[in-house]
Amino acid sequence: MSNSILVLENVSKSYRSVGNWLGEPHYVTAVDNISLTIQPGQIYGLVGESGSGKSTLARLILVLEKPDSGKIIINGQDINAISGKLLRALRSKVQMIFQDPTSALDPSQTVEKAITEPLLNFTNMKHSARTQQVLELLKQVQLPERLMNAYPHQLSGGEKQRVCIARALAIHPKLIILDEPTSALDKSTQINILNLLKNLQKQHGLTYLLISHDLAVLNYICTHIGVMKHGKIIEEGYRKQIITSCTNSYTNQLIKTARLLNNFSLNIEYDN
Amino acid sequence: MLVPEWLHTFGKHRLACIGLFGLVVISFFSIAGPFFLDGNTQQFNLENMLAAPSNEYLLGTDRLGRDLLWQIMSGGRISLWVGLIATLLATVIGCSYGIISALMGNWVDRILLYILDIILAIPMLLIVIVVQALGESSMIKVILVIGLTSWANIARLVRTESCRLLQTTFIQAAITIGCTPFQIIIRHLLPNLLSPLIVVVTVGVGNAILLETTLSFLNLGIPSTSYPSWGNIMSNGMSALLSGSWWIVVFPGLMIVITVLSINLIGDGLRDIVNPVQRESRT
Amino acid sequence: MWRFILIRFFKAFFQLLLTSLIAFLIVKSAPGDPIASLVGGREFMTDHDYQRVAHNLGLDRPIALQYGTWLVNIFQGDWGHSIRDGRFVSTTILECINATLILIGISCFFMIGIAVFVGCWAGLRARTNIDYIISSLSLISSATPAFWLGLLLILLFSVSLNWFPSSGQLPIGSDGALSDYLVHLTLPVSCIVLTHIGPYIRLVRGSVQDVLTTDYYRAAQARGLPKLVLIKNYILPNALTPFTVWIGLTFPLLVGGTFIVEWVFGWPGIGRLFLQVSMARDYPMIMGIVIATSVLVIIGNLLADFLVLWLNPRLRRKTSSTNDND
Numbered sequence: 041m042s043n044s045i046l047v048l049e050n051v052s053k054s055y056r057s058v059g060n061w062l063g064e065p066h067y068v069t070a071v072d073n074i075s076l077t078i079q080p081g082q083i084y085g086l087v088g089e090s091g092s093g094k095s096t097l098a099r100l101i102l103v104l105e106k107p108d109s110g111k112i113i114i115n116g117q118d119i120n121a122i123s124g125k126l127l128r129a130l131r132s133k134v135q136m137i138f139q140d141p142t143s144a145l146d147p148s149q150t151v152e153k154a155i156t157e158p159l160l161n162f163t164n165m166k167h168s169a170r171t172q173q174v175l176e177l178l179k180q181v182q183l184p185e186r187l188m189n190a191y192p193h194q195l196s197g198g199e200k201q202r203v204c205i206a207r208a209l210a211i212h213p214k215l216i217i218l219d220e221p222t223s224a225l226d227k228s229t230q231i232n233i234l235n236l237l238k239n240l241q242k243q244h245g246l247t248y249l250l251i252s253h254d255l256a257v258l259n260y261i262c263t264h265i266g267v268m269k270h271g272k273i274i275e276e277g278y279r280k281q282i283i284t285s286c287t288n289s290y291t292n293q294l295i296k297t298a299r300l301l302n303n304f305s306l307n308i309e310y311d312n
Numbered sequence: 313m314l315v316p317e318w319l320h321t322f323g324k325h326r327l328a329c330i331g332l333f334g335l336v337v338i339s340f341f342s343i344a345g346p347f348f349l350d351g352n353t354q355q356f357n358l359e360n361m362l363a364a365p366s367n368e369y370l371l372g373t374d375r376l377g378r379d380l381l382w383q384i385m386s387g388g389r390i391s392l393w394v395g396l397i398a399t400l401l402a403t404v405i406g407c408s409y410g411i412i413s414a415l416m417g418n419w420v421d422r423i424l425l426y427i428l429d430i431i432l433a434i435p436m437l438l439i440v441i442v443v444q445a446l447g448e449s450s451m452i453k454v455i456l457v458i459g460l461t462s463w464a465n466i467a468r469l470v471r472t473e474s475c476r477l478l479q480t481t482f483i484q485a486a487i488t489i490g491c492t493p494f495q496i497i498i499r500h501l502l503p504n505l506l507s508p509l510i511v512v513v514t515v516g517v518g519n520a521i522l523l524e525t526t527l528s529f530l531n532l533g534i535p536s537t538s539y540p541s542w543g544n545i546m547s548n549g550m551s552a553l554l555s556g557s558w559w560i561v562v563f564p565g566l567m568i569v570i571t572v573l574s575i576n577l578i579g580d581g582l583r584d585i586v587n588p589v590q591r592e593s594r595t
Numbered sequence: 596m597w598r599f600i601l602i603r604f605f606k607a608f609f610q611l612l613l614t615s616l617i618a619f620l621i622v623k624s625a626p627g628d629p630i631a632s633l634v635g636g637r638e639f640m641t642d643h644d645y646q647r648v649a650h651n652l653g654l655d656r657p658i659a660l661q662y663g664t665w666l667v668n669i670f671q672g673d674w675g676h677s678i679r680d681g682r683f684v685s686t687t688i689l690e691c692i693n694a695t696l697i698l699i700g701i702s703c704f705f706m707i708g709i710a711v712f713v714g715c716w717a718g719l720r721a722r723t724n725i726d727y728i729i730s731s732l733s734l735i736s737s738a739t740p741a742f743w744l745g746l747l748l749i750l751l752f753s754v755s756l757n758w759f760p761s762s763g764q765l766p767i768g769s770d771g772a773l774s775d776y777l778v779h780l781t782l783p784v785s786c787i788v789l790t791h792i793g794p795y796i797r798l799v800r801g802s803v804q805d806v807l808t809t810d811y812y813r814a815a816q817a818r819g820l821p822k823l824v825l826i827k828n829y830i831l832p833n834a835l836t837p838f839t840v841w842i843g844l845t846f847p848l849l850v851g852g853t854f855i856v857e858w859v860f861g862w863p864g865i866g867r868l869f870l871q872v873s874m875a876r877d878y879p880m881i882m883g884i885v886i887a888t889s890v891l892v893i894i895g896n897l898l899a900d901f902l903v904l905w906l907n908p909r910l911r912r913k914t915s916s917t918n919d920n921d
């Protein structure tokens with residue numbers, strides 16, 4: 041328990057949704073009493089239908105929003121109990137890759153500036169060392185050096201997502217949350233990015249929380265899978281166990297759909 | 313890399329280029345012009361009172377026999393500076409107001425927006441005239457008054473744009489990589505506000521010049537005893553107008569029209585240029 | 596919808612309150628001692644007299660209270676006396692406001708008519724020479740100071756050609772006054788229209804062009820509807836809403852412009868009165884005119900807002916069924 045990287049205890053979050061002007065506001069429970077533990081080195085996949093609260097969960101873990109109740113513990117620290125400098129220091133431990141790489145990059149920043157920014161915030165490297173580091177990161181995510189001075193609108197979707205990955209890697213996080221990192225990309229780019237993520241995970245000993253609609257993606261890369269519905273995790277376990285012998289009817293349906301759409305059976309023989 | 317691209321598109325915009333050319337000529341005319349003229353022509357010369365345009369005095373002389381060309385040149389310098397500085401002041405206030413409103417959100421935002429709506433419906437010219445009529449006027453006071461009464465449009469634009477930007481993913485991403493609110497404003501908000509801001513600021517300079525000349529014309533702006541400005545030159549020429557000395561009123565006004573027109577053309581061009589860049593970078 | 600109207604009235608009330616507060620504070624912070632100026636200087640009165648006068652005038656009370664008293668008086672119709680000639684502020688303003696209303700009304704009428712007509716014309720013929728000429732003229736229009744154009748018109752039509760008088764009209768109502776009045780109106784109205792119409796033409800032109808590229812307009816066109824029907828049923832309704840919104844938003848500017856034009860042409864409205872009393876530092880008059888003008892502007896804004904509501908049935912339904920929390 042003490043060496044788990046992320047622990048959620050009974051976390052809930054609800055939003056006030058459009059109500060009447062004077063009448064009762066009514067609430068949507070986006071995350072409903074979720075408990076979850078992720079150990080270092082795991083790739084935890086979270087799957088669920090649209091609106092089941094996956095992105096909300098990610099935002100809660102990144103302290104972009106506060107939970108209504110429950111505890112979120114990262115690296116042994118309760119993130120809602122700290123603020124200011126400590127919270128900022130903690131942010132270097134958890135990074136996020138967003139679904140849409142286009143809107144996740146500031147259109148007024150060059151690639152170099154975007155990747156340098158976390159270095160500026162968390163390290164006191166010299167200018168030349170920073171440039172060196174950026175070059176190194178670009179190599180790691182397999183981007184050519186000439187893109188250093190490009191603006192986001194001059195890049196393709198896959199290139200942009202690689203920039204985002206390099207940016208997240210820059211400050212050596214322990215946990216990376218990936219909210220549908222490949223759903224805005226075409227199939228072949230998707231596979232490339234997934235392979236890249238897989239390699240990086242091995243190289244740096246990272247932990248991933250990977251959110252996706254697509255069971256095939258999770259099956260390709262994850263070690264563990266959790267299934268979310270209406271803000272609750274209804275089933276979780278090892279990938280093979282979920283894919284081959286799930287107990288829940290909703291999970292079963294998801295697997296069936298994934299099989300139908302992918303036109304062949306989900307290959308369980310990936311060596312995760 | 314963005315800047316040359318920008319300039320390139322600007323270069324293809326014919327009207328904007330004409331505007332820029334006009335503005336450059338007028339600025340040069342106003343700032344460097346007086347150095348090319350015989351300094352004596354600015355002296356009172358009672359033998360040449362109200363002389364019509366001629367070879368000696370290209371644009372004629374005023375009531376006191378001073379060369380109108382020289383006056384218009386130095387008046388232009390004042391009018392341009394006042395317009396520019398007053399608009400910068402308005403931009404600073406408007407940006408701060410808009411960004412604070414957007415950043416605070418919730419009820420603070422609503423109250424600030426409500427106040428902004430109310431301010432926009434106040435006939436500011438009246439307030440400006442009252443302030444200027446009570447008490448002595450000076451150039452600093454004119455700049456302050458114009459700046460303090462014309463920021464509301466800018467604030468509204470900045471607030472709308474900031475609200476839009478604050479909801480974008482890249483601001484959330486900036487938080488996750490450890491930026492402080494101040495760093496977010498400096499590194500992400502302001503650079504992205506720049507392009508829509510440039511357009512309103514450009515048009516704002518034109519309006520500030522119009523307001524300054526109107527005030528000076530009413531003897532409520534730059535005092536004619538301190539500096540000549542396009543407005544107070546015309547104001548001085550009013551009495552001579554009915555006796556047929558048309559040049560004192562016509563030429564400074566023409567300069568105002570050309571200046572403001574040039575500025576508005578540039579603003580128009582920038583509007584056309586800024587939008588495609590934004591569209592391109594968003595998709 | 597009723598809620599919308601109620602909220603709108605509420606806002607108008609706040610606008611009035613804020614303007615009055617600004618006017619009050621400006622006048623209060625004006626240099627010079629109002630008590631001392633009554634007798635021509637502080638040295639002409641003893642300290643005792645000074646305090647007595649201050650007390651009688653209510654000037655020793657806290658500023659918030661003074662503002663409150665003044666506001667209550669305004670609402671009760673007691674607008675005070677002019678410092679200069681002792682006339683009632685309220686009656687003087689009432690006498691002058693007619694002339695201003697006529698000037699603004701007629702100018703608005705022509706401006707809206709011309710802007711809609713010319714704007715449509717340019718929009719339908721986009722990128723032709725006529726369009727370029729109209730667009731250039733409207734750009735020049737918004738770069739022209741109203742007072743300067745006024746002077747030019749006087750110079751040209753009154754001084755050189757002697758077609759129109761520049762000032763000195765008979766009051767309306769006397770014999771032969773109507774034609775005289777109209778003749779005197781020509782130059783000021785032209786001046787206001789010419790210097791304010793630019794943005795409106797460009798706006799109409801822009802919205803007409805926007806409509807021309809929509810699918811529903813193309814579909815209507817493909818059905819072979821006659822051009823006039825297209826203009827009346829498709830183009831105008833869509834161009835009118837932003838136009839009306841814009842008129843409401845820029846109404847304060849129009850009123851300001853009218854004041855200057857009144858001054859240049861010696862038109863006996865509250866604009867000229869305002870400039871006269873401002874230069875004479877006649878405080879009660881200044882405050883009275885600021886309030887009166889604000890009422891005028893706020894009524895104009897209200898009218899524009901309700902007109903938008905009336906033009907736009909969609910908006911009407913929306914505001915009645917959903918909340919406007921956002």
Ligand SMILES: Nc1ncnc2c1ncn2[C@@H]1O[C@H](COP(=O)(O)OP(=O)(O)OP(=O)(O)O)[C@@H](O)[C@H]1O
Binds near residue numbers: 068069091092096253
């Ligand atoms: N800022 C917000 N205000 C109000 N309601 C919200 C907000 N954010 C999310 N919700 C609601 O919370 C619920 C969960 O949203 P969330 O974005 O977490 O779903 P998701 O699982 O990520 O869906 P998707 O797979 O489509 O991204 C939805 O019903 C949504 O309407």
Ligand SMILES: [Mg+2]
Binds near residue numbers: 094095
């Ligand atoms: Mg989501």
